[in-house]
Amino acid sequence: MTKFAMLMAVVMVAVFSASVLVAADAPGKVVIKEIQKTKPAVAFNHKAHADKAGKCAECHHKDAAGKEQKCSSCHKAKMEKEKESFKEVMHTKCKDCHKKDATKKAPTKCDGCHKK
Numbered sequence: 189m190t191k192f193a194m195l196m197a198v199v200m201v202a203v204f205s206a207s208v209l210v211a212a213d214a215p216g217k218v219v220i221k222e223i224q225k226t227k228p229a230v231a232f233n234h235k236a237h238a239d240k241a242g243k244c245a246e247c248h249h250k251d252a253a254g255k256e257q258k259c260s261s262c263h264k265a266k267m268e269k270e271k272e273s274f275k276e277v278m279h280t281k282c283k284d285c286h287k288k289d290a291t292k293k294a295p296t297k298c299d300g301c302h303k304k
Contacts, residue, residue, distance in 0.1 A: 227302035
């Protein structure tokens with residue numbers, strides 16, 4: 189094996205291992221209840237979502253690795269013009285990703301996430 193190929197193999201193993209370790213530290217169940225007024229809070233398996241996304245930056249796009257915050261830390265109930273509100277972000281980001289789910293098991297309707 190050439191030196192370059194060996195180096196690339198080591199780099200790929202390091203990158204893959206880092207993403208697995210970060211996902212391993214992800215919390216299990218998360219309940220989003222910050223702004224619910226008319227619908228029940230949303231509870232989801234954060235670890236399963238982190239494992240499927242592969243990298244935390246898929247959702248925590250502004251946070252440094254290992255310093256991820258709750259979405260509501262930046263996205264408040266109502267936002268300035270340049271940022272989306274918490275509700276808009278969750279509905280856009282979550283539903284768009286769920287629509288791409290090939291198994292068709294990810295909910296895309298209100299009651300799928302806001303369980304009574």
